[in-house]
Amino acid sequence: MAQRTEPARGMRDFLPADIRRREYVIGVIKRVYERYGFEPLETPAVENLETLMGKYGEEGNQLIFKILKRGEHEASGQADLALRYDLTVPLSRVVAHYQSKLPRLFKRYQIQPVWRADRPARGRFREFYQCDVDALGSTSPVIEAEVCAAVSDALTELGFNDFTIRINHRQVLTSILNTAGISESLHGTALVAVDKLDKIGADGVKTEMSGRGVEAGAAEKLLELFEVLGKDREKSRELLDSAGVAAFENLQAIFAHAEDTSAGVRLRFDPSLARGLSYYTGAIFEITVPDLAGSLGGGGRYDNLVGMFLGQSVPACGFSLGLERILVVMAERGMFPPTLATTPADVMMAVFDAKDTPHALRVAGLLRQSGLRVLVYPDADKIGKQIKYADSLGIPFVAILGGNEIEAGTVTVKNLTAQTQATYDQAAAAGAILEGLKQRG
Amino acid sequence: MAQRTEPARGMRDFLPADIRRREYVIGVIKRVYERYGFEPLETPAVENLETLMGKYGEEGNQLIFKILKRGEHEASGQADLALRYDLTVPLSRVVAHYQSKLPRLFKRYQIQPVWRADRPARGRFREFYQCDVDALGSTSPVIEAEVCAAVSDALTELGFNDFTIRINHRQVLTSILNTAGISESLHGTALVAVDKLDKIGADGVKTEMSGRGVEAGAAEKLLELFEVLGKDREKSRELLDSAGVAAFENLQAIFAHAEDTSAGVRLRFDPSLARGLSYYTGAIFEITVPDLAGSLGGGGRYDNLVGMFLGQSVPACGFSLGLERILVVMAERGMFPPTLATTPADVMMAVFDAKDTPHALRVAGLLRQSGLRVLVYPDADKIGKQIKYADSLGIPFVAILGGNEIEAGTVTVKNLTAQTQATYDQAAAAGAILEGLKQRG
Numbered sequence: 085m086a087q088r089t090e091p092a093r094g095m096r097d098f099l100p101a102d103i104r105r106r107e108y109v110i111g112v113i114k115r116v117y118e119r120y121g122f123e124p125l126e127t128p129a130v131e132n133l134e135t136l137m138g139k140y141g142e143e144g145n146q147l148i149f150k151i152l153k154r155g156e157h158e159a160s161g162q163a164d165l166a167l168r169y170d171l172t173v174p175l176s177r178v179v180a181h182y183q184s185k186l187p188r189l190f191k192r193y194q195i196q197p198v199w200r201a202d203r204p205a206r207g208r209f210r211e212f213y214q215c216d217v218d219a220l221g222s223t224s225p226v227i228e229a230e231v232c233a234a235v236s237d238a239l240t241e242l243g244f245n246d247f248t249i250r251i252n253h254r255q256v257l258t259s260i261l262n263t264a265g266i267s268e269s270l271h272g273t274a275l276v277a278v279d280k281l282d283k284i285g286a287d288g289v290k291t292e293m294s295g296r297g298v299e300a301g302a303a304e305k306l307l308e309l310f311e312v313l314g315k316d317r318e319k320s321r322e323l324l325d326s327a328g329v330a331a332f333e334n335l336q337a338i339f340a341h342a343e344d345t346s347a348g349v350r351l352r353f354d355p356s357l358a359r360g361l362s363y364y365t366g367a368i369f370e371i372t373v374p375d376l377a378g379s380l381g382g383g384g385r386y387d388n389l390v391g392m393f394l395g396q397s398v399p400a401c402g403f404s405l406g407l408e409r410i411l412v413v414m415a416e417r418g419m420f421p422p423t424l425a426t427t428p429a430d431v432m433m434a435v436f437d438a439k440d441t442p443h444a445l446r447v448a449g450l451l452r453q454s455g456l457r458v459l460v461y462p463d464a465d466k467i468g469k470q471i472k473y474a475d476s477l478g479i480p481f482v483a484i485l486g487g488n489e490i491e492a493g494t495v496t497v498k499n500l501t502a503q504t505q506a507t508y509d510q511a512a513a514a515g516a517i518l519e520g521l522k523q524r525g
Numbered sequence: 526m527a528q529r530t531e532p533a534r535g536m537r538d539f540l541p542a543d544i545r546r547r548e549y550v551i552g553v554i555k556r557v558y559e560r561y562g563f564e565p566l567e568t569p570a571v572e573n574l575e576t577l578m579g580k581y582g583e584e585g586n587q588l589i590f591k592i593l594k595r596g597e598h599e600a601s602g603q604a605d606l607a608l609r610y611d612l613t614v615p616l617s618r619v620v621a622h623y624q625s626k627l628p629r630l631f632k633r634y635q636i637q638p639v640w641r642a643d644r645p646a647r648g649r650f651r652e653f654y655q656c657d658v659d660a661l662g663s664t665s666p667v668i669e670a671e672v673c674a675a676v677s678d679a680l681t682e683l684g685f686n687d688f689t690i691r692i693n694h695r696q697v698l699t700s701i702l703n704t705a706g707i708s709e710s711l712h713g714t715a716l717v718a719v720d721k722l723d724k725i726g727a728d729g730v731k732t733e734m735s736g737r738g739v740e741a742g743a744a745e746k747l748l749e750l751f752e753v754l755g756k757d758r759e760k761s762r763e764l765l766d767s768a769g770v771a772a773f774e775n776l777q778a779i780f781a782h783a784e785d786t787s788a789g790v791r792l793r794f795d796p797s798l799a800r801g802l803s804y805y806t807g808a809i810f811e812i813t814v815p816d817l818a819g820s821l822g823g824g825g826r827y828d829n830l831v832g833m834f835l836g837q838s839v840p841a842c843g844f845s846l847g848l849e850r851i852l853v854v855m856a857e858r859g860m861f862p863p864t865l866a867t868t869p870a871d872v873m874m875a876v877f878d879a880k881d882t883p884h885a886l887r888v889a890g891l892l893r894q895s896g897l898r899v900l901v902y903p904d905a906d907k908i909g910k911q912i913k914y915a916d917s918l919g920i921p922f923v924a925i926l927g928g929n930e931i932e933a934g935t936v937t938v939k940n941l942t943a944q945t946q947a948t949y950d951q952a953a954a955a956g957a958i959l960e961g962l963k964q965r966g
Contacts, residue, residue, distance in 0.1 A: 087575065091572070092571050098566065099566065120898075121898055122869075126543075127538050128538070130640065135533075149593070151591065160602060199571065394530070441782060445785045446786075449786055457562055463663060
């Protein structure tokens with residue numbers, strides 16, 4: 085008779101302690117993003133299927149959760165809606181739709197879940213949160229410097245001090261692939277191999293390239309070029325075609341601007357950084373920390389995506405932090421502040437006798453007016469049992485109303501940590517408890 | 526070439542001004558719920574289809590958005606997942622699954638979107654937020670009084686002063702239907718008619734009842750009974766069978782407990798209140814305001830729902846506020862505080878000359894360290910154009926760095942509202958702007 089109770093595969097329930105940590109991290113990120121002039125935006129979880137299809141490459145298409153059309157339902161199996169796959173494509177749709185209502189330079193942040201029909205694995209979920217900042221309407225390298233600085237400030241404020249923002253440029257990559265003699269039709273597949281350089285090393289990349297149809301000579305050349313690139317500015321320019329040189333100069337400008345922000349010490353040019361998504365057109369970024377395989381987030385410039393909706397291109401650049409990975413690292417490193425609430429309430433209101441319950445509710449109301457979180461014990465169980473219950477939940481104070489207290493207009497407050505108790509005027513009890521909480525820190 | 530840009534049918538995009546209002550309301554509701562000892566919980570947007578099917582009645586089943594099974598996709602049309610339809614069924618699943626990790630009395634709040642494949646209409650959306658409080662593990666009427674008080678405090682804190690919490694009891698309803706001589710098989714359909722009493726009046730209900738197969742005599746009797754019920758306590762008891770009397774006494778206890786809470790003055794017994802969902806077993810509530818057809822929220826006791834997952838029943842009672850309707854009424858009545866931010870930033874950092882951009886970024890960083898929200902203008906456009914841009918967005922202050930300021934380590938701050946300007950040491954500018962913001966109120 086009983087039904088399955090676990091959440092759907094790859095999805096998670098978040099109990100109170102989880103939510104408190106998640107909200108703490110989201111709160112810090114929001115505050116920092118707002119300081120950079122980013123404004124909040126939210127889009128629906130569900131998009132028209134056609135809005136998402138064809139934006140994320142072939143693999144992406146496969147991972148989109150599709151929703152059955154209303155009415156026909158199971159019969160036809162026709163799907164017309166889909167779950168949001170990232171926050172960038174919906175943003176591009178929004179910018180195309182509301183253009184006249186938005187500032188010319190539209191800076192928005194968006195912190196919402198996305199869904200991918202990926203095979204679930206350790207640390208890989210089918211529902212996960214992204215924390216995005218994007219600026220639309222300017223091609224200035226100030227934008228790149230500022231999104232990197234915003235993300236950098238957010239991580240710093242969360243307590244991270246060992247992250248690196250790797251940066252590259254799609255046009256530099258294209259140029260260097262051309263110089264290495266890799267034909268344009270193989271650029272995509274070659275980049276997939278290049279992207280693994282950190283993981284599988286130069287020999288691994290060569291083997292993988294040959295498996296993907298890239299000539300051994302060209303693969304060799306490409307890896308040599310990566311070695312030179314970035315080491316010597318003048319030599320680097322000689323290796324690039326004119327588009328590549330312009331892109332390289334754009335990177336220099338981003339570095340120069342970032343110098344005077346918190347991102348300056350974090351940025352590192354990585355000529356082999358490729359990023360999977362197909363919509364990037366300019367600078368691309370990825371954030372790494374030493375103790376995490378994979379990245380904490382990534383982003384880049386995508387000047388043509390809004391154009392797919394608007395028919396006219398709007399420059400855009402952004403950065404996305406992965407909430408789940410930030411939480412994983414913070415938990416492993418013990419980075420959460422000890423001040424995060426861990427109990428359901430600051431004080432439990434005990435009920436000495438069933439007939440006194442209305443008095444207990446009234447005094448609970450008084451305590452709440454002072455901002456205290458108050459749990460009212462709902463039954464007139466033995467007082468020892470009630471106190472034990474508060475203690476088992478870590479609630480630090482218990483307020484007790486017996487006949488004497490009710491008559492005198494007082495309330496007795498037990499401090500379960502210090503194992504002391506005192507009786508106060510009902511109007512004064514909140515102040516005493518707040519003071520006691522402050523002393524606990 | 527350009528694609529559709531509107532959101533999917535019945536779904537909405539929320540621009541910055543919308544989000545600020547939504548977050549304000551959610552913030553107030555959360556704070557009040559926490560004061561009552563409710564803890565935060567979140568569940569996935571996506572549930573196993575079988576978790577949702579059969580919990581909401583036949584009409585509910587029809588309105589569940591179904592998601593195609595991964596892999597097979599369009600080919601088979603098979604669906605194995607579905608979008609969350611409310612927050613109560615997922616809560617019941619969670620309580621069954623994590624029982625040993627949760628307090629014996631589990632009080633949680635949950636503020637998340639739900640999805641229904643309803644026909645969209647004015648004010649009816651396919652994605653909308655619910656703000657739920659529920660307490661599981663106790664049958665005490667203290668629970669009913671406290672969820673009503675929590676919801677009542679939340680609405681009061683938002684500025685509502687004219688709402689009513691209508692309350693009834695499923696067992697009283699059943700009892701009175703029996704007394705009227707309506708056979709049990711017609712109870713469900715009779716209640717649908719009864720629920721419209723407010724809208725279509727007594728004659729309307731009689732007509733509708735006869736259309737639904739209820740004898741005219743029984744319908745007449747039922748309406749008479751509603752008239753008597755609640756007017757006279759002793760007479761009311763005589764009309765009810767023993768289960769009905771017990772339920773009636775339960776309502777009296779809830780009223781008595783609520784008396785000493787903020788809900789006391791709000792509660793009104795409404796013997797014709799029925800509530801649509803099939804899982805209610807005890808007291809049921811609905812909140813109304815004079816200027817809104819439909820309710821701001823509703824709830825009740827559902828002691829058997831967790832049992833459908835656990836195989837063993839757990840008493841439960843809760844209240845759900847509808848965020849969208851609260852927002853509609855607040856907007857119509859102009860209830861949002863004037864202090865809600867309406868601009869993307871407190872100050873815009875202008876860039877006088879492209880070569881000075883790094884200085885502008887550095888000073889922007891200084892201002893941000895004081896918590897100011899700073900927008901850096903990304904291009905070295907004419908300074909007049911930059912100031913005009915800030916003004917068009919309602920940004921109250923513009924900070925300007927020219928050659929003189931850079932040399933002197935100062936920054937000029939223009940107050941666009943007062944049309945004044947002054948030059949400060951770069952380290953002192955934040956303080957001056959914060960002071961200026963405070964004076965604006």
